[in-house]
Amino acid sequence: MKIKILVAIIALGGLSSFSEYESIPTKYGGKDQAQPSEGEAIMKKLDCATCHKIDKKVIGPSFLDISKKYPMNDKNINYLADKIIKGGSGVWGAIPMAAHTALKKDDAKKIAKYILSLNK
Structure with missing residues (x-):
């Protein structure tokens, strides 16, 4: 079952990777x-x-939905940075987020700060 989910994620990821990255x-x-x-x-x-997309759910939640769920504070920045590095599932559904184990903690924190800054 996990293999089927992983294959589906890769297939959807490949298809959606042709879209342009939006910047806000x-x-x-x-x-x-x-x-x-x-x-x-x-x-x-x-x-x-x-x-992920800025304002719409694809496989994972939109960055705006994440920013609305987690207020900007050190606890949430650290939590999201750990989630980015370790991956996981269960918070936004059953499909797991891929781990980014090669990413440095400081870089993951910068990503988390950017995502949380989208909540205006």
């Missing part, structure tokens, strides 16, 4: 950002856009 200007730290934040720039180099 964000406010974090009180100033408008004309260029991507560090977290957004890191995400563009990873496979995040395969399963």
